[in-house]
Each structure stands twice: as structure tokens, then as C-alpha cells.
Amino acid sequence: MPAHPRLNAWLKLAQGLLECPTAALREDLPAAHVAAFAHARPALFLKRDAVGNLLVGYPGNGAGAKAPIVLVAHLDHPGFWIEAIRGRTVELLFKGGVRLEHAVKGAPLAFYRRGEAKPTGFGKLEKSIGANGRVVSATARIERGTAECGGFTMWDFPGFSVRGGKIVSRCCDDLLGAAAAMCVLDELARSKPKGVAAWGLFTRAEEIGFYGALWAVKERWIPREARVISLECSRALAVAPQGAGPVVRVGDSASLFDPPFTEALRQACVRVQKEDPSFLYQRKLMDGGACEATAFCSAGYRSSGICVPLGNYHNQTGLDGGKKGIGPESVAVSDFAGEVRLLLELVRHGRGLAKLEGTTRQAMAKRTKEAVKAFRAHPLRG
Ligand SMILES: [Zn+2]
The missing domain is CATH 3.40.630.10 (Zn peptidases)
Structure with a gap:
């Protein structure tokens, strides 16, 4: 195109x-x-x-x-809410639908404060916990900067x-x-x-x-x-x-x-x-x-x-x-x-x-008339 x-x-x-x-x-x-x-x-x-x-x-x-x-x-x-921080470890709650087997250790995260476009820090996923095969919660490690309770994450891609x-x-x-x-x-x-x-x-x-x-x-x-x-x-x-x-x-x-x-x-x-x-x-x-x-x-x-x-x-x-x-x-x-x-x-x-x-309704109405005509012209014999 x-x-x-x-x-x-x-x-x-x-x-x-x-x-x-x-x-x-x-x-x-x-x-x-x-x-x-x-x-x-x-x-x-x-x-x-x-x-x-x-x-x-x-x-x-x-x-x-x-x-x-x-x-x-x-x-x-879909992304995580930041629930708690313990040292460099972040506790996360997932909001959305992602299969557990995809949320692998090392997946890159960016941490955000509500209402701010610039991340406060970056980290990596540590361990994901699921229910019915879907991610429910996880822990992550902060590698640069900080994370803040009440904030959220996005996967760290442009x-x-x-x-x-x-x-x-x-x-x-x-x-x-x-x-x-x-x-x-x-x-x-x-x-x-x-x-x-x-x-x-x-x-x-x-x-x-x-x-x-x-x-x-x-x-x-x-x-x-x-x-x-x-x-x-x-x-x-x-x-x-x-x-x-x-x-x-x-x-x-x-x-x-x-x-x-x-x-x-x-x-x-x-x-x-x-x-x-x-x-x-x-x-x-x-x-x-x-x-x-x-x-x-x-x-x-x-x-x-x-x-x-x-x-x-x-x-x-x-x-x-x-x-x-x-x-x-x-x-x-x-x-x-x-x-x-x-x-x-x-x-x-x-x-x-x-x-x-x-x-569709009009097309079918038109075809119904044609069908009636065709059946009249060609009745079944015997
Ligand atoms: Zn969606």
C-alpha cells in the first residue's frame, strides 16, 4: 500500500x-x-x-x-504495582493477563512514580508467583535508581x-x-x-x-x-x-x-x-x-x-x-x-x-424473490 x-x-x-x-x-x-x-x-x-x-x-x-x-x-x-520495598528488593503485584512461563527471571523492568514520565529506577525480575498459570505477584531487584511504593512498572523497552x-x-x-x-x-x-x-x-x-x-x-x-x-x-x-x-x-x-x-x-x-x-x-x-x-x-x-x-x-x-x-x-x-x-x-x-x-438483510430479501421465481419455473417432477 x-x-x-x-x-x-x-x-x-x-x-x-x-x-x-x-x-x-x-x-x-x-x-x-x-x-x-x-x-x-x-x-x-x-x-x-x-x-x-x-x-x-x-x-x-x-x-x-x-x-x-x-x-x-x-x-x-498489563504491569506491576509496586507494593513494598525491602533494601534492593521490590515486591510487586501484577495487574493484567500474562502467562507465568513468560515472566522469567531477569526480565527488564523500569520503575515509575505515578504521574511522572521519567523512571525512578531500573531492575530485573527475580521470582514470579502465579495462579491458574497467570502471573499474580513477583519480586524484583533494583539495579539502578530507586523504586517507590504506590508506583508501577513497565517492561523496560522503548x-x-x-x-x-x-x-x-x-x-x-x-x-x-x-x-x-x-x-x-x-x-x-x-x-x-x-x-x-x-x-x-x-x-x-x-x-x-x-x-x-x-x-x-x-x-x-x-x-x-x-x-x-x-x-x-x-x-x-x-x-x-x-x-x-x-x-x-x-x-x-x-x-x-x-x-x-x-x-x-x-x-x-x-x-x-x-x-x-x-x-x-x-x-x-x-x-x-x-x-x-x-x-x-x-x-x-x-x-x-x-x-x-x-x-x-x-x-x-x-x-x-x-x-x-x-x-x-x-x-x-x-x-x-x-x-x-x-x-x-x-x-x-x-x-x-x-x-x-x-x-445482508436486503441481499437475502432480493435472493428470496429470485428463489421463489426459480422454484416456480422449475418445480420438482414426480
Ligand atoms: Zn490487553
Whole structure:
């Protein structure tokens, strides 16, 4: 796919967010970053709910608020909370899903204080303790600097780099999903189209059970007529490889998404591909994990998902063979660019979505008429 003329601007937006350290219920920095992004663009509105979820919407005056397209992405990532310090030993509690066999001794850690981008120190994982095969707690050794109670850790890899056509980061899931929503909002704030209503819902604490999304559902923060799209980085699968385009997600490991809306997303892909035959997309069941579309679908929303295939899901290396350990996550640049492009197509033609949602029903109604005609012309003999 030839590079999109806005790709560098999109990667810059992604870099700004991916460089914010984060963990579940420790989303201070990415949340502040998204808020600053919204403040800098008068064409957008910003709202914050009681638990710190953020809503950034176009247009800034809230027009079209009855049935906006809502792009949901979460601001946290699996990591440890720092619970206690004994000399150079740190006691850690894990928040998120990582298999125990990957959290190996010597895995590199950076220690953070809440709300500060610069690490206070660095260390290595000593011993991990698990339950049901997943990491629950661990001890680590401080090698440089300090660690502070109440802080958190990230695996010590760069926040953002581009290597061999891939975005490589300690945290693609899900800051890159949030970055895709920011790219769409930025494009809308620049071009100011009329009759478009698109919101980004930036949630907290997805990795420990969709807490932020469930709170937004409970508080009815999103109107019932909205169309809700979960933007995720989802574990790359043999049937959904990296570099083969963004994925229209028919479901996750927990549920199947709204069929008419999912079909509308696929129809949008077909449209983009008509315009540019080099645009790639996939339509798959991404059951390597669960996502916030399950929370919205379960509450009766018309919701589905778009994701980009993720390498080293939750920083786990060797998921498909090879040495098990901890490494940076990755997403193909072309998949990310394709995702933003697809989302722009969707939000710009948001009013046509209802029609696209009826595509399958209409096609079947038409074919039923053909079938009746054919059976009348060719009755069974004898
Ligand atoms: Zn995740």
C-alpha cells in the first residue's frame, strides 16, 4: 500500500501517546496527554466522568449527540504495582493477563512514580508467583535508581520505535488503539466536515476486567443509539497475521458482536478498497482475548470491533513457538495506517451506516424473490 500522505502525522500522534508510561488504574499520564490533545483543538469537546474515563468528541458543540460513532480504546496496559520495598528488593503485584512461563527471571523492568514520565529506577525480575498459570505477584531487584511504593512498572523497552515496517513498543495494547482514535479526531478537527459526530471514549482499567467501559455503560454515558467500535491491538493469529490489514472483528474470546453493525464495518472496507485496491483488510474472529465491545454488546449497544494484529501479545515472546520470555509488542505500520483510513471512511459516512447495516438483510430479501421465481419455473417432477 502506498504510504498515506498523513501517515507521518499519525505516527507522531501515536508516538506522543505511546511514550506515556501506564498500567491499570495508573493511567495518569496517557489521560493527561489525551486531555491536552483535546484542549489544543477547539473543534473538539472534552468530558471526564467520575472515575476518570475521558470522552473527546467532534464536533465541539456536541451536535449529533443522539447517535454518534464512538471509538473506544483503553489507556492501561498489563504491569506491576509496586507494593513494598525491602533494601534492593521490590515486591510487586501484577495487574493484567500474562502467562507465568513468560515472566522469567531477569526480565527488564523500569520503575515509575505515578504521574511522572521519567523512571525512578531500573531492575530485573527475580521470582514470579502465579495462579491458574497467570502471573499474580513477583519480586524484583533494583539495579539502578530507586523504586517507590504506590508506583508501577513497565517492561523496560522503548515507548515507541519503528523498525522493519513495524511499530515496536513496550505498550501497543492499547495505547495504539487510543492513538488511532486520536488520529481520527485530529483529522476531523482539521477538516471540520458537516453532519459528522464521532467521539473517542478513552477508558481506564480494561486489563483487569473492562472496569472503565463497564462504568461508562452503568452511568449511561454513551447514548443508546450510538454505534460503538472497540479499537484494539489483538493477538496476531495464524489466520489473522500482521501486515494483512486491519481486522473487522466478528467477536472476541467472550462473545460475538452485533452482526448488522459488523457487516457495515466490512462494507466500509469494501468501499475503501474500491477507491484504493491496495487497501487490505481482514474479517476474523479474534479470540486471543476479550475486548470492550463485549461489555457494550452485553448491555444492548450496537457494538463491534476493529483491531490490528499484535505481535508479542501482552509482551509475551514465543507465543507461537520459540523462547518464552518478555519483549516489546509490535504492530505493522501498514495495519495501523489502514485502521485509521478505514475509521475515517466510517465516520465521514456515519449517516449511511444504518443503510450498510441492512446490506445482508436486503441481499437475502432480493435472493428470496429470485428463489421463489426459480422454484416456480422449475418445480420438482414426480
Ligand atoms: Zn490487553
